[in-house]
Amino acid sequence: MESVVKRSLLAPMKTLQCCVSGDKQQASRSQGQRSKVTRVQDPRVLRSYEAELQKERKLREAMNAKKNAERAAMRAHFRRKYQLSQNAKDSAQLRAVGGKVFLSGDLARMVRPDAPEKDDGFNLIRAFQGLKFSGPMFTGSKHSRADKTTNEEPCRVIRRTDAQDTLLFSSSQCSVCEISIGSMFSSCAGSVCARPHLCVRASVCVRPLHQSSRSAGAARLFQEIPDTGSNGWMNLLRFWRDGRFSRMHKHMEESFRRLGPIYREHLGSQSSVNIMLPMDTGELFRSEGLHPRRMTLQPWATHRETRRHSKGVFLKNGTEWRADRLLLNREVMVSSSVHRFLPLLDEVAQDFCRSLRRRVQADGFEKAGQHTLTLDPSPDLFRFALEASCHVLYGERIGLFSSCPSDESERFISAVERMLATTPPLLYLPPRLLLRLRASLWTTHATAWDDIFSHAEQRIQRSYQRLQARPSAAPDCSFPGVLGKLMEAGQLSLELIRANITELMAGGVDTTAVPLQFALFELARNPDVQECVRAQVLSSWQQASGDPLKALQGAPLLKGTIKETLRLYPVGITVQRYPVRDIVLQNYHVPAGTLVQVCLYPLGRSAEVFSRPECFDPSRWSADADAGSAGGFRSLAFGFGSRQCVGRRIAENEMQLLLMHILRTFKLTVSSTEELSTKYTLILQPECPPRITFSTLTHQH
Ligand code: HEM
Incomplete structure (x- = not known):
């Protein structure tokens, strides 16, 4: 046999x-x-x-086809994310399995990191996931007007009903996979389905992450959301009359106290839904789509349009925004770029401290070898921030710590201040009215921007000439600044480089100089905290042997100090988005396309979100302490997702390095430990800059 x-x-x-x-x-x-x-x-x-x-x-x-399709789905996902052209082979491999790909746990998590565990890291993969996980199609709700206008149709990832850790890639209209599988779903009534693993409705029923979406059926009407007054123009008049713009953050805090965790606000031409709780922010974040949009700063946009300037990432939207943003990320957000500019920031921070030390020694009083001087550090901090920005962006020092800094720089600093202060009152007017409004407010605003542009233009010209003069035979390996890198890459037109660099300059000075004032004040009025941070800084500095990156890594309390400062004093008091699908917040239905603002000032001071919110405690952000807390969406000062602040890495490192060298050099004290009054001028700042006493440490480390 x-x-x-x-x-x-x-x-x-x-x-x-x-x-x-x-x-x-x-x-x-x-x-x-x-x-x-x-x-x-x-x-x-x-x-x-x-x-x-x-x-x-x-x-x-x-089995091979399945494996190939799995890989093709991942490749297609990343191709779409990084805007690379599609690949016919991938499409064929996906078609071979009928457009269905079940991704295993790790891969699924890669394309669908549902709830970001950490809210502070920039992760290209996470930030540009660009995937929608639910939507009207899935929840069974009707498409809203705004939904129809959106032309984004990313891959959909749906949780399977019958597997815990598996995702189904479907691609009914997906431009990546190019496969139409609409028929697969259309025959199913949802409740009785012969193929439950393919049933969209069945998938939605078990989605565990969108608590609020689950109750969509019972959601209350949008109109039922409490509001602060239904007539936007009357409200705007009241704001102007009472000068309430400068107390916008307090107004928000008070409105939440009065109306609960969600309310609507109508101001002139703008209406928004305001929220603050992390669970609602999470829901908003998940519905921001592939091209997240913020509220347009109309006065800025009108300036660009009337002066025929191109817009940079701050003002752009859609695919144009994304194209510029991906190129900028390469130069300022990814870790290789941080390695390039960190030494430049460190050099400026060390120079600042040396110059301040000289001044304290020269002008302060001396006792037992220790020199002490009380001063308002804000003008110096503005100069520091400008010097640091120019060094990173243009690759050149502009000598602001010299005894006679240039008038040009002083003019720039004052122009940014004027531009910021005149933005909020102009923010809620329609563009046509803005143009007709030849009032001094608009003129002040527009000319402030003109000054900012002309400063950037001069710097760009100078850097351009410097780059041209570099001998091509023996290329200079030194970092030519972000501007130089963008020029070398040659992927953005000069006009777009100019637009983006100008925005980076305008966005990069006050945003760091002001939190530094708050940080110095809080460290000075909390001596125990100051000692703790200093102890960590000194030990880390010693071990790092002059390497700034290592020194920062060894002193996580510095990062905690910045996060804690921005919790209490967020530079921008809101982060805004227009959800691309209908969502449910606090059990109210919020249609796609509604302007939703996360209010950071009330969030940072909420006892519901932070234990002892009034305490300045950098250690609350340490990994251990954070692990026990309610998770993400609590530290949002830089925004979130792919549209988060593009200058974040520059800002964080710049501020941490300066604090590190100040703590190595000085002891900080304040005469009064009273709360600082704050005002809102598009950014949150102290009403009166605090005076800080700097005492030299007898042994500088
Ligand atoms: C402590 C310092 C800073 C804070 C708190 C801050 C905060 C923010 C926030 C909240 C946004 C909106 C993000 C979102 O919508 O999710 C933003 C956007 C932006 N920031 Fe910052 N920022 C800071 C420093 C900087 C610096 C130093 C620069 C330039 C070097 C900069 C340039 C920009 C630009 C260009 C955008 C628009 C990004 C986009 O729309 O793609 N910021 N920033």
Whole structure:
């Protein structure tokens, strides 16, 4: 019997081997042999084995196709994310499995990091996931007007009903996968489904992450959300009359106290839904779409349009924004770029401290070898921030710590201040009215921007000439600044480089100089905290042997100090988004396209979100302490997702490095530990800059 089986199997096995190895000669040889063998074998036995082999082959092919499709789906996902052209092979591999790909746990998590565990890291993969996980199609709700206008249709990832850790890639209209599988879903009524693993509605029923979406059926009407007054123009008049713009953050805090965790506000031409709780922010974040949009700063946009300047990432939207943003990320957000500019920031921070030390020694009073001087550090901090920005962006120092800094720089600093202060009152007027409004407010605003542009223009010209003059034969390896890198890359037109660099300049000075004032004040009025941070800084600095990156990594309390400062004094008091699908917040239905603002000032001071919110405690952000807390969406000063602050890495490192060197050099004290009054001028700042006492440490470390 054994010999019969062996003989009958031998030929087909050989044929198969030859097919796999591509050995034609051997294949034809074995064909010959087979004809010999089959002549002597029972054809029924042979057919049955051949059928078995055929089945096996099909199974293997199906498994291979599945694996290929899995890889193709991942490749397609990243291609779309990084805006690379699609690949026909990937599409074919996806088509081979009918557009269905079940991703295993790790891969699924890569494309769908539902709830960001950490809210402070920039992760290209996470930030540009660009995937929608639910939407009207999935929740069964009707498409809203705004939904129809949106032309984004990213891949959909749906949680399966029958598997805990598996995701189904579907692609009904997906431009990546190019496969139409609409029919797969259309026949299903949802409740009784022959193919529950393919049923969209069934998937939604078990989505565990969108608590609020689950209650969508019972959600209350949008109009039922409490508001602060239904007439936007009356409200705007009241704001102007009472000068309430400068107390916007307090107004928000008070409105939440009065109306609960969600309310609507109508101001002039703008209406918004205001929220603050992390669970609502999470829901908003998940619905921001591939091209997240913020509220347009209309006065800024009108300036660009009337002066015929291009817009940079701050003012752009859609695919244009994304294209510029990906190029900027490469130069300022990814870790290789941080390595490039960190030494430049460190150099400026060290120079600042040396110059301040000289001044304290020269002008302060001395006791037992310790020099002490009380001063308002804000003008110096503005100069520091400008010097640091220019060094990173243009690759050149502008000498602001010298005894007579240039008028040009002082003019720039004052222009940014004027531009910021005149923005909020102009923010809620329609653009046409802005243009007609030849009032001094608009003129002040527009000319402030003109000054900012002309400063940037001069710097750009200078850097351009410097780059041109670099000998091409022996290329200078030094970092040419972000501007130089963008020029070298040659992917953005000069006009777009100018637009973006000007925005980076305008956005990069006050935003860091002001939190530094608050940080110094809080460290000075919390001496125990100051000592803790200093102890960590000194030990880390010693171990890092002058390497700024290592020094920062070894002193996480510095990062905690910045996060804690921005919790209490967020530079921008809101982060705004227009959800691309209908969502449910606090059990109210919020249609797609509604302006939703996360109010950071009330969030940072909420006892519901932070324990002892009034305490300045950098250690609350340490990994251990944070792990026990309610999770993400609590530290949002830089915004979130792919549209988060593009200058974040510059800002964080710049501020941490300066604090590090100040703590190594000085002891900080304040005469009064009273709360600082704050005002809102597009950014949150102290009403009166705090005076800080700097005392030199006897042994500088
Ligand atoms: C403590 C310092 C800073 C804070 C708190 C801050 C905060 C923010 C916030 C909240 C946003 C909106 C993000 C969102 O919508 O999710 C933003 C956007 C932006 N920031 Fe910052 N920022 C800071 C420093 C900087 C610096 C130093 C620069 C330039 C070097 C900069 C340039 C920008 C730009 C260009 C955008 C627009 C990004 C986009 O729309 O793609 N910021 N910033």
